[in-house]
Amino acid sequence: xxxxxxxxxxxxxxxxxxxxxxxxxxxxxxxxxxxxxxxxxxxxxxxxxxxxxxxxxxxxxxxxxxxxxxxxxxxxxxxxxxxxxxxxxxxxxxxxxxxxxxxxxxxxxxxxxxxxxxxxxxxxxxxxxxxxxxxxxxxxxxxxxxxxxxxxxxxxxxxxxxxxxxxxxxxxxxxxxxxxxxxxxxxxxxxxxxxxxxxxxxxxxxxxxxxxxxxxxxxxxxxxxxxxxxxxxxxxxxxxxx
Amino acid sequence: xxxxxxxxxxxxxxxxxxxxxxxxxxxxxxxxxxxxxxxxxxxxxxxxxxxxxxxxxxxxxxxxxxxxxxxxxxxxxxxxxxxxxxxxxxxxxxxxxxxxxxxxxxxxxxxxxxxxxxxxxxxxxxxxxxxxxxxxxxxxxxxxxxxxxxxxxxxxxxxxxxxxxxxxxxxxxxxxxxxxxxxxxxxxxxxxxxxxxxxxxxxxxxxxxxxxxxxxxxxxxxxxxxxxxxxxxxxxxxxxxxxxxxxxxxxxxxxxxxxxxxxxxxxxxxxxxxxxxxxxxxxxxxxxxxxxxxxxxxxxxxxxxxxxxxxxxxxxxxxxxxxxxxxxxxxxxxxxxxxxxxxxxxxxxxxxxxxxxxxxxxxxxxxxxxxxxxxxxxxxxxxxxxxxxxxxxxxxxxxxxxxxxxxxxxxxxxxxxxxxxxxxxxxxxxxxxxxxxxxxxxxxxxxxxxxxxxxxxxxxxxxxxxxxxxxxxxxxxxxxxxxxxxxxxxxxxxxxxxxxx
Numbered sequence: 034x035x036x037x038x039x040x041x042x043x044x045x046x047x048x049x050x051x052x053x054x055x056x057x058x059x060x061x062x063x064x065x066x067x068x069x070x071x072x073x074x075x076x077x078x079x080x081x082x083x084x085x086x087x088x089x090x091x092x093x094x095x096x097x098x099x100x101x102x103x104x105x106x107x108x109x110x111x112x113x114x115x116x117x118x119x120x121x122x123x124x125x126x127x128x129x130x131x132x133x134x135x136x137x138x139x140x141x142x143x144x145x146x147x148x149x150x151x152x153x154x155x156x157x158x159x160x161x162x163x164x165x166x167x168x169x170x171x172x173x174x175x176x177x178x179x180x181x182x183x184x185x186x187x188x189x190x191x192x193x194x195x196x197x198x199x200x201x202x203x204x205x206x207x208x209x210x211x212x213x214x215x216x217x218x219x220x221x222x223x224x225x226x227x228x229x230x231x232x233x234x235x236x237x238x239x240x241x242x243x244x245x246x247x248x249x250x251x252x253x254x255x256x257x258x259x260x261x262x263x264x265x266x267x268x269x270x271x272x273x274x275x
Numbered sequence: 276x277x278x279x280x281x282x283x284x285x286x287x288x289x290x291x292x293x294x295x296x297x298x299x300x301x302x303x304x305x306x307x308x309x310x311x312x313x314x315x316x317x318x319x320x321x322x323x324x325x326x327x328x329x330x331x332x333x334x335x336x337x338x339x340x341x342x343x344x345x346x347x348x349x350x351x352x353x354x355x356x357x358x359x360x361x362x363x364x365x366x367x368x369x370x371x372x373x374x375x376x377x378x379x380x381x382x383x384x385x386x387x388x389x390x391x392x393x394x395x396x397x398x399x400x401x402x403x404x405x406x407x408x409x410x411x412x413x414x415x416x417x418x419x420x421x422x423x424x425x426x427x428x429x430x431x432x433x434x435x436x437x438x439x440x441x442x443x444x445x446x447x448x449x450x451x452x453x454x455x456x457x458x459x460x461x462x463x464x465x466x467x468x469x470x471x472x473x474x475x476x477x478x479x480x481x482x483x484x485x486x487x488x489x490x491x492x493x494x495x496x497x498x499x500x501x502x503x504x505x506x507x508x509x510x511x512x513x514x515x516x517x518x519x520x521x522x523x524x525x526x527x528x529x530x531x532x533x534x535x536x537x538x539x540x541x542x543x544x545x546x547x548x549x550x551x552x553x554x555x556x557x558x559x560x561x562x563x564x565x566x567x568x569x570x571x572x573x574x575x576x577x578x579x580x581x582x583x584x585x586x587x588x589x590x591x592x593x594x595x596x597x598x599x600x601x602x603x604x605x606x607x608x609x610x611x612x613x614x615x616x617x618x619x620x621x622x623x624x625x626x627x628x629x630x631x632x633x634x635x636x637x638x639x640x641x642x643x644x645x646x647x648x649x650x651x652x653x654x655x656x657x658x659x660x661x662x663x664x665x666x667x668x669x670x671x672x673x674x675x676x677x678x679x680x681x682x683x684x685x686x687x688x689x690x691x692x693x694x695x696x697x698x699x700x701x702x703x704x705x706x707x708x709x710x711x712x713x714x715x716x717x718x719x720x721x722x723x724x725x726x727x728x729x730x731x732x733x734x735x736x737x738x739x740x741x742x743x744x745x746x747x748x749x750x751x752x753x754x755x756x757x758x759x760x761x762x763x764x765x766x767x768x769x770x771x772x773x774x775x776x
Binding site: 130227 | 655
């Protein structure tokens with residue numbers, strides 16, 4: 034049976050995959066710009082033709098960051114929110130993350146099923162780069178499967194955003210990856226240092242067995258994301274190298 | 276009469292067992308504390324009861340009157356429904372008073388076999404719904420109104436024959452109001468014909484211009500503009516069925532055919548449609564209306580049919596649809612575009628996006644599909660507005676500002692500062708919506724002054740000092756306090772205006 038090991042097995046798997054999903058899956062991805070994270074993910078970034086889920090109290094910040102990354106491809110971004118007149122996504126705040134406002138379309142929906150419908154319509158559209166849906170409740174298996182299939186047919190990225198939900202979501206779902214983004218206090222005490230500090234954890238990913246976490250920092254002035262340990266090590270290591 | 280019959284229809288729906296017995300019925304309403312008759316049925320009218328008579332008088336004439344309270348709102352909506360239903364005869368329909376309709380049938384009558392046949396058809400259909408109706412056709416609205424209300428059996432005035440036809444009608448048929456009519460009658464002017472011979476100047480001096488105007492309008496010497504319920508569509512397609520249609524596939528196929536008709540007309544005129552209305556006339560007399568809008572002018576029948584799919588699926592066609600009328604309400608120029616063999620990538624991307632926006636907008640309302648557009652203001656709550664994707668000129672440049680929150684509260688919320696460090700610093704511990712937050716890091720202040728050239732109630736209390744504040748768990752808030760006249764901060768009141776990522 035050894036002949037099926039290695040290369041042959043992989044080829045067989047690919048063949049089966051082809052039969053299961055007749056549409057060719059583009060192995061493109063949206064890179065985060067951090068090698069440590071991107072290399073962990075099987076597609077080398079946030080995979081296209083897939084739906085991802087983000088929880089945690091800084092989920093919307095991470096979604097804005099991803100939207101900023103998606104803006105580089107110059108494709109429109111659909112952001113579906115519940116129609117809540119008391120608060121709104123603020124343009125200048127999104128701009129900090131590099132979101133181009135002329136690419137952003139905000140869809141205000143009245144009910145959860147309208148958000149899911151709008152997301153599905155958006156995901157099916159090839160010209161759309163990223164679809165974000167803010168949902169207060171977790172999505173059922175059927176709904177997430179529908180979104181996943183829509184994303185596959187349109188080669189788009191879907192992001193289910195449970196903003197402010199910090200507890201673990203245990204419900205089964207068809208999403209490809211699940212992230213938890215929590216805000217962390219800035220390292221330098223007393224001042225915020227113009228930076229946004231997040232604890233980023235990859236709770237679920239098909240080929241990554243255990244949960245992985247990173248401490249990342251978004252620099253509001255330089256518009257870059259950096260690993261906190263990286264930043265520290267870098268400053269420590271450079272004198273040694275020199 | 277409409278109100279009584281509307282009531283009859285309503286009660287018949289409520290209790291089908293009770294047969295409506297011939298009995299005098301009146302609907303009553305109150306004015307200035309007096310109960311009076313607002314409408315009466317045939318039996319009541321035969322007893323001598325007339326509308327606008329007080330209920331006590333009516334009771335004296337006929338003690339067995341059945342009295343029902345009037346419901347003017349239900350009457351209006353019923354009239355509205357009938358008006359909608361009559362659009363199958365002509366697109367130009369207007370509501371006249373409490374119980375009348377204007378129909379402009381120029382160029383429509385021959386489609387139904389002439390004016391006589393049209394009136395017959397209308398009367399029969401309305402009587403099937405349980406309504407008594409009187410129709411009259413004339414060159415001018417005034418003459419038609421007079422004939423319909425006071426013309427007796429006659430209901431057609433031949434073109435140009437108003438003068439003769441109206442001469443024998445009572446003076447009240449001119450729509451000049453009861454008091455003026457009564458005064459004219461007191462002077463011995465009983466019929467419209469009596470007015471013809473009188474000098475205009477004298478009448479105008481005594482009664483104002485109204486009488487002369489109304490007479491000229493009725494005779495066709497002066498135009499009488501009336502606005503239709505719905506603006507007249509420039510493009511309209513209609514389809515009537517011999518047998519009512521209720522299967523979804525058939526309705527869709529028919530709709531596609533109507534769309535193709537309209538689109539080919541639009542193509543000839545280099546126009547594209549922005550708004551469409553589909554009227555469905557059901558067998559039982561109800562009318563369903565569907566609205567569809569697009570973000571850019573289109574004339575691809577299949578694209579538009581997709582927009583109708585969602586609202587159509589919600590329609591209950593009941594016993595079937597008799598007639599479908601599609602009208603293009605708003606059209607805009609759309610030039611011919613050449614099919615490019617070497618496909619331009621950008622163009623290809625724009626069009627599917629527009630069709631996606633159409634689908635989103637037609638289901639969720641275009642008001643809810645928005646873009647964020649900058650506004651030239653340094654006040655955070657004014658610097659951005661949400662504009663529907665349909666709107667033009669949504670371009671603008673975002674100014675370079677300080678770091679702003681990701682989520683902004685529409686109304687700043689008051690927070691309770693528990694301990695302050697004083698000296699123009701935000702509170703160390705504050706409470707917002709029942710939760711306590713202890714501050715570990717702050718950044719600021721950023722002073723924002725109100726715009727003196729505008730009157731803004733939210734900013735009426737002077738400039739604000741904005742602080743970025745981080746609590747021990749890393750949540751980041753945008754707090755502000757207001758400055759007093761002397762430039763000192765009012766440190767006892769803090770407000771929350773937004774959240775950072």
